[in-house]
Amino acid sequence: MSRVLPQPLVSLMILALWIAIAPSPSLGQVVLGSVVALAIPWFTHPFWPDPPRLLRPGVAALLFLRVIWDIVVANVEVARLVLGPADRLHPVFIELPLEIDDPFVATILASIITLTPGTLSVDIDRARRVLLVHALDVADVPATIDTIKRRYEAPLKEIFGC
């Protein structure tokens, strides 16, 4: 935004986190948190050449809730696989073609994939725009790719407009 406040959203999150962690919220903590919230984006700004803009906060909130729900469902699924017979697993590597160009948004997608249903982002090939995903137990590869693209990639494209 400006030179004083390069990333207002990051500053706001740091301030909120500072107040949450503080032993007891007081005016002193708010002042101290504000100093930190201003200083950190100022120092780290050069490492963020072009931070993407949050265009659709509503869709982002919806995606957040969906990911939380999927994490819970995925954990029950993974628990079943872990406790069941080991020879029943079908681990595969999947090459997921990426439509997202922005490195920051691609990182969010990779993190979501790692946290949800038996899948794990292993490597990203920026030149070929392919995300290498390892799946714990997948029988139908195209269906899994389709699910990931529909459930996570499409909303992310909408949120950041890329």
Add this chain to the structure above:
Amino acid sequence: MLSVALQVALGMVALAMALTVVRLVRGPTVADRILALDTLSINAIALLLLAGMLLQGAMLFEAALLIAMTGFVSTAALCRFLLRGDVIG
């Protein structure tokens, strides 16, 4: 009732830590050991949070936060060592 549940959960987490140490000792690769160490730090966080709820102590929260941060940084440093054979540089 909650204190009983907390104690049972503490037992489960302790067992989890013992199993993690099994993987840490057994390996076989360096990456397996790093993964076991990372899991051990997450288990330690769970243990400290449970103990904090049981004993009503705020100090344990700070310990959990510290382990969360050092655990992540050490995993990152060890992976970098595995990748480059060097942590800094």
Add this chain to the structure above:
Amino acid sequence: MLIEIVASVLVLLGGAFTLVGSIGLVRLPDFFTRLHAPTKAATLGVGGIVAAGLVQSAAAGTMGLRELAIALFLFITAPVSAHLLSKAVLRHRDPPGS
């Protein structure tokens, strides 16, 4: 009473998922399958315990946001550690140039 039941169930679920994560770490056959268990089960294990703490402190009328900060931190760092580990293993297996 109801709050205590909910908190107890969440605590037990958290402990159980943590345990499942470590069982997976020991039982699963190779490195990449082993990588799945802790990154998910362990984070939800801590998540369940944190949720119980939130329920408890909400009932007591205090803000239990401090535990939430730990859960948030773990949910951000877990994919990064998993990615770093798998990347290290992949590079280790086939050295650059092959």
